Amino acid sequence: MVRVDGLRHAFGSRQVLAIDRWQVDRGEAWLVRGASGSGKSTLLHVLAGLLRPSAGRVEIDGQDIGALSDRQRDALRGAAIGIVFQNLHLVPSLTLRQNLSLAPLMAGLPSASAAIEQRLARLGLGRRGDDRPAQLSRGEMQRVALARALINRPKLLLADEPTASLDDVNTDLVATMLIEQAAEVGAALVVATHDARIAPHFAKALTLS
Amino acid sequence: MTLFEVGYAYWRHKRLAAALTVLLTALGVAIATAALGLAEQLTARAARDARGIDLVVGAKGSPLQLILSAVFHADVPTGNIALGEAETLQRHALVRFAIPLALGDSVGGFRIVGTTPDLIAHYGGPMASGRMFGSSMEAVLGAEAARKLRAGPGDQFIGAHGMAEGGPAHHDHPYEVVGVLAPTGTVLDRLALTPIESVWDVHAAHQGPAPEREITALLIGYRTPLAAASLPRQINTASRMQAASPAFEIARLAALMGGGLDALRGLAAVLLAAGALAMLAALVAALDERKTDIAVMRALGASPGRVMRLILGESFALAAIGAVLGLAFGHGALAAIAWQAPGAALDPWMPIAEEGWIAVLAMALGPAAGLWPAWRVYRQDVARTLSEG
Numbered sequence: 001m002v003r004v005d006g007l008r009h010a011f012g013s014r015q016v017l018a019i020d021r022w023q024v025d026r027g028e029a030w031l032v033r034g035a036s037g038s039g040k041s042t043l044l045h046v047l048a049g050l051l052r053p054s055a056g057r058v059e060i061d062g063q064d065i066g067a068l069s070d071r072q073r074d075a076l077r078g079a080a081i082g083i084v085f086q087n088l089h090l091v092p093s094l095t096l097r098q099n100l101s102l103a104p105l106m107a108g109l110p111s112a113s114a115a116i117e118q119r120l121a122r123l124g125l126g127r128r129g130d131d132r133p134a135q136l137s138r139g140e141m142q143r144v145a146l147a148r149a150l151i152n153r154p155k156l157l158l159a160d161e162p163t164a165s166l167d168d169v170n171t172d173l174v175a176t177m178l179i180e181q182a183a184e185v186g187a188a189l190v191v192a193t194h195d196a197r198i199a200p201h202f203a204k205a206l207t208l209s
Numbered sequence: 210m211t212l213f214e215v216g217y218a219y220w221r222h223k224r225l226a227a228a229l230t231v232l233l234t235a236l237g238v239a240i241a242t243a244a245l246g247l248a249e250q251l252t253a254r255a256a257r258d259a260r261g262i263d264l265v266v267g268a269k270g271s272p273l274q275l276i277l278s279a280v281f282h283a284d285v286p287t288g289n290i291a292l293g294e295a296e297t298l299q300r301h302a303l304v305r306f307a308i309p310l311a312l313g314d315s316v317g318g319f320r321i322v323g324t325t326p327d328l329i330a331h332y333g334g335p336m337a338s339g340r341m342f343g344s345s346m347e348a349v350l351g352a353e354a355a356r357k358l359r360a361g362p363g364d365q366f367i368g369a370h371g372m373a374e375g376g377p378a379h380h381d382h383p384y385e386v387v388g389v390l391a392p393t394g395t396v397l398d399r400l401a402l403t404p405i406e407s408v409w410d411v412h413a414a415h416q417g418p419a420p421e422r423e424i425t426a427l428l429i430g431y432r433t434p435l436a437a438a439s440l441p442r443q444i445n446t447a448s449r450m451q452a453a454s455p456a457f458e459i460a461r462l463a464a465l466m467g468g469g470l471d472a473l474r475g476l477a478a479v480l481l482a483a484g485a486l487a488m489l490a491a492l493v494a495a496l497d498e499r500k501t502d503i504a505v506m507r508a509l510g511a512s513p514g515r516v517m518r519l520i521l522g523e524s525f526a527l528a529a530i531g532a533v534l535g536l537a538f539g540h541g542a543l544a545a546i547a548w549q550a551p552g553a554a555l556d557p558w559m560p561i562a563e564e565g566w567i568a569v570l571a572m573a574l575g576p577a578a579g580l581w582p583a584w585r586v587y588r589q590d591v592a593r594t595l596s597e598g
Contacts, residue, residue: 041596045592045595045596048508050507050508050591050592050595051592070512070513071512074507074510074511074512075510077508077509077510078509078510078511079510083508083509085505085508085595087501089501089502089504089505089595091215091502091505092222092502093218093219093221093222093223093502094215094218095218098210098214098215098218101210102210102215102505102506102509103509103510105210105211105212105215106506106507106509106510106511106515107509107510107511108510108515111210148509
C-alpha cells in the first residue's frame with residue numbers, strides 16, 4: 001500500500017525527514033513514533049500528497065506521488081486517503097452530518113447519505129447529526145473526525161497525534177477505535193505520535209530520529 | 210450536500226457580516242435605481258406635458274418661468290397679456306391652434322386654469338363623470354385634483370389667490386364642479402379647469418373691471434414647422450409679448466438639472482464601489498477565519514479550483530442578493546417620493562431602462578471583489594496551515 005525508498009525532505013537547508021526504506025502492506029497498522037521535530041507530521045503530509053518530497057520515491061497504492069500532477073495528487077488523496085488531524089479540524093459552521101458529507105463532496109465522489117447515517121450510528125452519534133462541533137465533547141469530536149476520514153472508504157488512513165490531551169482510558173479507546181475502524185474498511189493505518197501509551201496496540205512501528 | 214450549501218452554512222453562521230455586506234451593496238444599487246428612475250420619469254413626464262405644444266406666448270420675463278407656469282403649472286406666471294393681442298395672434302396664418310390660459314388662483318394647492326375645452330382635448334382627457342364646463346364658475350377637475358379634494362359633480366369649492374394654500378379666498382364666488390376627468394398621466398390630472406370668464410369674473414369683483422381684458426398665456430401649435438424660424442422672432446420683436454419654446458427650455462432645464470443627476474449617479478457609483486470594498490474586506494476576514502476549513506477541504510481532495518469556485522460563488526451570491534434588495538429598495542424609495550410628492554406623478558414600480566445594467570454591474574463587483582481572496586486560497590500552503598491550525 002505504501003512503499004518508501006530513500007525519502008528525504010527538507011525545509012530550506014534543514015532536513016527534517018529521512019527514511020531509507022519502509023513498506024506498509026494493505027490492512028497493516030503502523031505506529032510512527034519519535035520526538036517532536038523528528039518529522040512525523042511531515043511524513044504524514046508527504047504520504048497524503050500535501051507535500052512533494054525533496055528526494056526519494058513514495059508510492060501510494062502503486063502510484064509514485066512525486067510523479068503525479070497537483071490535480072492527480074488531489075484526486076488520489078480524495079479517493080484513497082483518509083486523514084485524522086491532530087486538532088481534528090471539524091468545520092464549525094457545518095453540522096456533523098454536513099462535516100461528514102464534506103469528504104465525498106470535496107473528493108468529487110457521489111454523496112454517501114446512507115453511509116454517513118450508518119457511520120454516525122456506529123459511533124453513537126446517530127441522533128446528533130444536526131449538532132455542530134461546538135456542541136460536542138473532545139471525545140465525540142474525535143469520533144466525528146475519524147468518521148469523516150473513513151467515509152470515502154480510503155485505502156490508507158493517516159492519524160496525526162490522535163491521543164494528544166486524552167487521559168489513559170480515552171487513549172486506549174481511541175487507539176482501539178482507529179485500528180478497528182480502519183480494519184473494517186480494509187484500510188492500512190499509519191498513526192504518528194510521540195505518545196508511548198498507545199504503543200502496545202501496534203505490532204509494527206517505525207521510529208524516526 | 211453542495212458547494213452552495215457549504216457557503217450558505219458559513220454565511221448563515223456569520224449573519225451580521227453577511228447582512229452588512231449585502232446592505233452596503235443594496236444601498237449603492239438603491240440610490241442608483243432611485244436617481245435614474247426619478248430622472249427618467251421626470252423627463253418622460255415633462256415630455257408628455259409639453260407634447261404637441263410648439264410655442265408658449267405670455268408676458269415678457271423669464272422664458273423658463275413662462276414655460277414652468279403655463280405648461281407644467283409649477284411656477285408663478287411672468288404676468289398677463291392683452292386679450293386683443295392674443296386674439297390677433299390666434300388668427301395668424303402660421304398658427305394651427307392657440308389655447309388661451311388665465312391663471313392666478315388655486316384650490317387646495319391645485320391650480321385653477323381658465324381656458325377652453327381645447328386644452329382638455331389637446332391632452333386627450335376623457336370625462337370620467339359629469340360633463341364639460343359651459344358657463345362661468347363651472348369647473349372640471351383633473352383626476353388627481355378630484356381625488357385629493359374629494360370633490361365630484363355637484364360639489365362646490367372656493368378658489369384662493371395665488372398658488373399656495375392659504376391665500377386670500379374668493380368666498381363670494383364659489384365654483385361648481387360639473388365634471389371630473391379620467392387620469393391622463395399629464396399635468397391635466399392636477400388642474401381645476403374652468404372657462405376664462407370665471408377668472409375674469411372673480412377678479413373683476415375684487416379688483417374692479419380691467420380697462421382691457423387679459424389672459425396669462427397662449428399654448429400654440431404651428432401650422433408648419435417653418436413657423437419655428439419666424440413666429441417666435443416676430444412675437445419677441447414686434448409685440449409686448451414673449452414667445453418661448455418648451456422644447457428649448459426643457460433642454461435648458463435638463464442641462465441645469467443634469468449636474469445634480471450626475472452627482473447622484475457619481476454618489477451611487479461610489480456607494481457601489483464601497484460595497485465592493487466592504488465585500489472584499491468581509492471575504493478577506495472570512496478567509497483568514499476559514500483558512501483551516503479551506504485547508505481541510507483541500508486535504509479531503511478538493512482542487513484549488515474547486516475551493517476558488519466556492520469563494521467566487523459566495524461573493525457572487527452576496528452581491529446578487531444585494532443587487533436584488535437594492536432594486537427593491539430603489540423602487541421603494543421612488544414609492545416614498547411619489548407618496549410625498551404626488552404632483553410628480555411618478556410610477557414607482559415602472560422598470561427603469563438602466564436598472565438591468567446596475568444589477569449586472571453590482572453582481573459583477575461581487576466576484577471581482579472575491580478574486581483576490583480566491584487567489585490567496587489558490588496559493589495557500591495546506592500542510593503548513595493544518596500544522597499551525
